[in-house]
Amino acid sequence: MAESAEQVHARVMAAADENGRVPLPSVASWDIFPWEVVDGELAPKRLADPAPERVREGEGGVDCSLCGADQPGVIWTNDRWRLKHLRERSGLPLVLMLEPVAHLDLPDLDDAMAAEHGVLAVRIARIVEGLPNVARCHVQRVGDGAEHLHTWLMARTAGLPSILGSFAVDWDDILPPGPEDVWRADIAAVATALASYDGRAVGLDD
Ligand SMILES: [Zn+2]
Numbered sequence: 001m002a003e004s005a006e007q008v009h010a011r012v013m014a015a016a017d018e019n020g021r022v023p024l025p026s027v028a029s030w031d032i033f034p035w036e037v038v039d040g041e042l043a044p045k046r047l048a049d050p051a052p053e054r055v056r057e058g059e060g061g062v063d064c065s066l067c068g069a070d071q072p073g074v075i076w077t078n079d080r081w082r083l084k085h086l087r088e089r090s091g092l093p094l095v096l097m098l099e100p101v102a103h104l105d106l107p108d109l110d111d112a113m114a115a116e117h118g119v120l121a122v123r124i125a126r127i128v129e130g131l132p133n134v135a136r137c138h139v140q141r142v143g144d145g146a147e148h149l150h151t152w153l154m155a156r157t158a159g160l161p162s163i164l165g166s167f168a169v170d171w172d173d174i175l176p177p178g179p180e181d182v183w184r185a186d187i188a189a190v191a192t193a194l195a196s197y198d199g200r201a202v203g204l205d206d
Pocket residue numbers: 058061064065066067102103104148
């Protein structure tokens with residue numbers, strides 16, 4: 001069972017400084033982070049000059065780290081799709097990725113694969129939102145990092161008003177990870193529930 005809002009809050013406060021703040025995550029130093037402090041005030045960064053699109057990882061199926069049978073973190077699979085957890089725990093209670101086994105981006109899916117993608121996203125969201133203490137499962141495809149489709153499914157804790165909307169993604173980087181046994185139990189519960197529809201749950205990757 002995922003931690004309650006009170007459990008998350010107490011754990012984060014125990015890790016925070018005297019002002020209740022945890023350290024700035026590394027994402028704040030990324031070039032694409034849109035905010036900076038100017039003369040003591042938070043301000044949007046200057047819009048960078050136009051430039052050629054960067055080459056995404058695995059573009060054209062070359063050197064794609066999401067292709068191949070030995071993918072780390074797989075918790076469920078069928079012949080065409082797999083569900084993975086991240087390599088390491090993060091700030092939100094559960095962050096999963098749904099990927100096609102074949103090297104396909106979202107626009108590459110034919111109608112049958114597109115329908116399966118939709119059905120799986122709904123099933124996973126239903127299962128994750130059914131976990132105790134989870135309010136929402138955010139579903140998003142961004143696709144700027146890697147060409148191989150990887151749809152994010154991100155659970156947020158119920159009753160933590162700071163963690164709402166698209167900023168839940170930021171809090172995933174900000175908050176210290178929760179207990180490993182809780183995380184693994186929730187992952188196993190999701191994999192087992194998804195396998196009750198189709199496919200098979202896979203042993204947790206250590
Ligand atoms: Zn690929």
